[in-house]
Amino acid sequence: MSDMEIPVGPQHPALKEPESFRFELEGEIVKSVDIRLGYVHRGIERACQDRTWIQAVYLIERICGICSHSHTTCFCQAVEDIAGLEVPRRARYIRSLIGEMERIHSHLLWLGLAGHEVGFDTLFMYAWRDREVILDALEAISGNRVNYGMNTIGGVRRDLSDRDVEELRSAIRILEERAGYYTDIALEESTFRGRLEGVGKITKQQAIDLGTVGPTARAAGVNVDLRRDDPYAAYGEIPFNVVTAEDGDLLAAAQVRLGEIRESIRIMKYILDNLPDGPIAVKAPRRIPPGEACSRYEAPRGEDIHYVRSSGGDKPDRVKVRAPTLANLNAVAESMKGVRVADIPIIIAGIDPCFSCTDRLVRLQDRTSGRVEVLRWQDLSRRYRR
Amino acid sequence: MAVARMLPELIRSLFQRPATIRYPLERVPAPKGLRGKPVCDYSLCTGCRMCSRDCPAAAIEMRDTGERTPRPVFHYDRCAFCGQCADTCPKKAISLTSDYELSAFSKDDLVSLERRHGESAAG
Amino acid sequence: MMLEKIIALSRKSSPWVAHFNSGGCNACDIEVMATLTPRFDVERFGIQLKGSPRHADILICTGPVTAQIRERLLRVYHQMPAPKYIVAVGSCALSGGVFHDCYNVLGGVDRVLPVDVYVPGCPPRPDAIIAGIVKVLQKMESDALELADYRQASAAGGGTTHVHLQ
């Protein structure tokens, strides 16, 4: 077969979001890949400057619907840091609780999608069926299945009732059993294993050099986890283990994620048993005093960083987001060299990509004239001033 | 080699009731705190515009309804169902109902007007 | 007439969907995917998610339309064979939602394409999405029947017919 090019995306069944990959093939082997990002670029960071602090929280939440809680927590922590607000202990526990629930839903989602990418739709169906359990619990607590809107500057917006706690405990029982099932049975299915083992492999050194984060890094043996290394919310008081693996392939990534589900369940149990009493928020001022802060958060896919600067107004002066998928994308490009077409979807899915947080404007290329224009932040601000 | 490891579970499913909820006939019970369609009780509202100011999606329009001060009108095609308006309102006039099936053929149907004062107000 | 009725029924009962994210936050997409899963199982209605827009009858759009994706969205739409319908899912796809004033966002899907059913929510629950799809199915059926009426009337050589064609 002659060489050919296949486009994957922006609309493609393997991708739930628009991104464009062009693969140059030689037979079934990938010769080169050209990644084109930016389809989802909405200009959130710039828009934050047109929002009040409280509005910005909801905008930040919608950077992405999968780790919505991660982004808002990260952002709120930065703002609280600038404003010098002391978040009540109960609020910090609830933030961690929702964070772990989000991790479980996100990892189950990943497991299902991984199944879907390799044609194992049954696993997709089962993983997503069981994911409904955690979504129901989240909905009962926060009022929405996905964008929970739990965070506000200074604490959380909704308290946990006794009934919620009871429901959570029963949800935990189901999840515990199912997480065990997926680890022991589904991951042992050899046709599924065969599609993951040795695929998308990166070494520990590569993982460090490429700056990978989260499960992608941990699967390659890099022992990092912000919850332990730089505790925020309630994590400083909660005992848990960091799950790592050695092989750096997708199977290891799957094992790490499933292990993390079980750790998350442990954390949730601890939180439910040790939930402190007290208020859930402190009142935040409408104007945040001048200052800047950087906040880090261990999102389901890895380290999320927010930088926030205030000039003392009722709107942020600058918000900068570095989300985990961006950090992991290098690893994808690296492990994509020389793979077979069949492995493309699962490798992309391997880092659990969701590009909505990753899209940023780097370069404009006029397709007809080929003229390249690089826009800097100042140019952007000037060009799109309202 | 362990092929078809999930088989026992699959066969069990074959004889179990499906997990499906036959949606239009049955429903997934909506939890009490569901953040559905926000509505405003105009009798409590003082028209202070706080809700409209805090809404992240610019979904609240303050419209003259014939009362002394304008009243909030929700554009559900914009609303992000975040509930901030309800949190903000000093009079607790806004609440989020558990009504979530809002689909419509036209965006015109996605505007709330709780109380109309003559046709001119509606336009 | 019988034939037209059957066609209307078949259109209504076999909607294949393609899903397009024009720049949303993922949450709507996840909820669209969730409608396929055992809890909601839209295959009950004969709905199948198709990878190729050429096979689709309904385009489910999520997310605000960003400047970059516009052209792609149009292309996907033009690839679909008629009759085709569009369901906009999520407040973003309706009007831009929280992204209403972002510089790279053009607004809702209806800025670019004719939308048949709007499903508000951020994101809408999967059942709300199903409710929206059921709505578009009604529209598909009535459109097909209307068209049949129109054909019959004009075949009968009658004078003016007052039928609205979509």
Place this chain on the structure above:
Amino acid sequence: MLLEKRRLAFTGSTDPENGFDMTVINDLFKILVFPGFLFVVNLGLFLEWVDRKIYARLQNRIGPPWYQPWLDVLKLFSKEDVIPEGASSFMFTWLPVFYLAVTVTAFLCIPVGAYAAVYSFPGDLIVVLFLLTLATIILFLLGWYSGSPFGRVGAVRAVTQFLAYEVPLVAALLTQALLADSWSISLVMARTTVGFPRFVGVHLIALAVALISLQGKLLRVPFDAPEAETEIVAGPLTEYTGRRLAFIRLAERTEMAVGVGLVSDLFLPFPARLGVFGFVISTILVTFVLSVLRASVARFRIEDTTVLAWKYILPFSALGMVLAIIVRG
């Protein structure tokens, strides 16, 4: 065999004067209605429903209503036809029709329970296999001339895979033919039933090989690489719409009916014993097994499919054949 067919054809009439007319009508009826075109198309669609329903239930969901496959096809017939740029319009138009014609013809050689096939003759087994091969080649052409890169990758994969499962499939059927000492499907059918208990071990080996390679033939998980949705959208079918897609779908369902019917006839005792009813029951049984297989494994990479076929399935099928020769003595 040919004689038998004539005799069967004449059963409608005793009057030699009218006999000719009656034969034609009778033959036409057989080709177009039962057990020909209409029957096989409906059987194929019915099996599609069985398959989808079982698949859904295995996944703990409800699945489509029984009339779904028919409405799917009807709808496709009522949709707009699009010939994409870069596709060959002649091929694009005629290949789907040809595809259906080939698969339906193949079914004409398959006995439906007590009813002899429309065409039944010594060596019809070979003809069916040949027609099924032709179907795969048409699928390749469908993809190749559709002007889409996905179609091309899919087309090449279809052929690659074809090389992997075709030999085991033929070998498995050959085992049956060897045991029955005939290349005629109806004869194998009759003799298999008689000899069933005696060769049960060999039967089972051949049956297992046949089921797996049939799964490959029909491009179903785990052998669906040529149509792998997440990799190459819909493979050869990516660009097809409307009527053309409907024809392809019908052809694929018919192919399924042919494959499943063939395996039921050759391996299961019911068609010969219980007639049409037994035939339908057997096809449902075979479909059930195929659905469970589809639900419980992940897709193989196309490379792995080939390796798997040559490394495991082929030796296994060869073993069946050798055993058959030994047992027959």
